[in-house]
Amino acid sequence: MTNGRITGNVPAAPGHFILSIALPATFQEPSFGQFVMVRNLLNGKAMLSRPFSVYGFHRDAHQSALELLCRVAGRETKLLSGLKAGAGVEVLGPLGNGFTIRKDVDRIILAAGGVGVAPLSFFLKERAKYPSKAAVSLFLGAKNGEIASALVKGLSDTCAVHIATDDGSLGFHGPVTEILAAELYSCDFERTRILACGPTPMTRALARLLADKPIDCQVSLEERMACGVGACLGCVVPVRNSHGDAMYKRVCKDGPVFDLRELLWD
């Protein structure tokens, strides 16, 4: 557990905000796709921490700065959205296994649903660190144009951005997996990799879309968490192991990033 201090809390779009947290310089550098558990110290009743993907990270000689892109989903995220600069939070992390970039792909497709764009943005911002010459494009699905624009702000400089919205107010009107499906026609499957993060319906649609295509796809999953470190077995998802048997894996410790083909959908 590391003590952090809020240095900024900026509304990004309705129901979305960006938290900046100052941490000691010794805080371990996160890789993209890793997450942190955050606990709000102002609310004595809030007991468990909440998981958030790393959205940005910088370090100088004196401190580290962690950025999170958050959506108000319920009670705790509502409270976090109201935190003012100076407020204290506890941060545990970085946790879990992030995405991996293979050198032998020449296309990277990022597929995001809503705030699922957070870890993928972190990759785009830190791209220079990853030794890959692959062409990168981002496919984002969001509720409406206002939210979509806020979520991809600054990203169109780094890669091609394609947007789909639920209400058609920006980009394609419908699920993001549909524009992604169209894109796949022009892909060399063997040399393409998809990195995805979004709500379960999107992941499920992606699994259906890729079922008959030999494309590598890594997906970051969400489950309710208690410990965040692998001890409580609260955050499990069903997978098929290397022997073909069904078993549960922990999103926090074995994930949050999984090979899409491992996942079992019932």
Next chain:
Amino acid sequence: MGLRKENGEGLKLDVSIGSLTLKNPVMTASGTFGYGEEYAQFFDLSRLGAVVVKGLSLLPRMGNRPPRIVETPCGMLNAIGLQNVGVETFIDEKLPFLRQFDVKVIANIFGESVEEYQKLSGILSGVDGVHALEVNISCPNVKKGGVVFGTDPEVAALVTRKVAAETDIPVIVKLSPNVTDIALMARAVEEAGADAVSLINTLTGMAIDSESRRPLLANITGGLSGPALKPVALRMVWQVAHAVRIPVIGTGGITSFQDALEFLIAGAAAVQVGTANFVNPLATMEILDGIKDYMERHDIMDIHDVINSLRA
């Protein structure tokens, strides 16, 4: 006074659970600390009084479908469904890790029949690095499991007798709070040969999403743990401490050193910390340091002067 060091050296913190001596009264609660691996990155496990491992069954168990947990006011519900690697894998793959530490390991066991409990006891008895058994007769999650044993004094006594017959290491029976008279249960297992009792396990609870009208746990009901549980746990520990002669181990919502002290004062010989580990991986260490500091402040040399010291 002059002999005592700042860091609590010189304080007498060791407590006995049957023939087992713990270097201090702070241990972890089963199911909240895995098999120790995850938390070893945060502190030296040798500093704990004991590690109580995740409940073990004869065969590996998959556990319940997710979602398995949900936060509730000042607590959480879990319906893990006793997922575990099974006793053999525990001995072969998990115990060697724990053996590296100078810490007592308590194996928590559960079965679906008296015979299974008995077999588990036999298998774990004499295994290097297992120092005591904690018998979970109280898990509320598995239909055929815990609840049946833990709510009937005669069945609880039978399980205790069978487990004790198979082993020489101390047998701790973990009681369920989902009973009318916890003291009755405690006396029943004491008479049947339990060396200690630990309490409480989780209280059966439930939570619903009013918008969708669906249960928040796939299992519908789950076990309540965390601070919400503490007053109930404390009352039960106090009652049981007055009803039996064997040591009582207090569990339920302990988050701070003050919480731990409340249990010790109420009569517990030791405490287990569960859900608090999730909130703060260093919870046990902060509680231990807090107890030492308390003893210094109150000029107490021996933890036994705290145990069962409730004033009128």
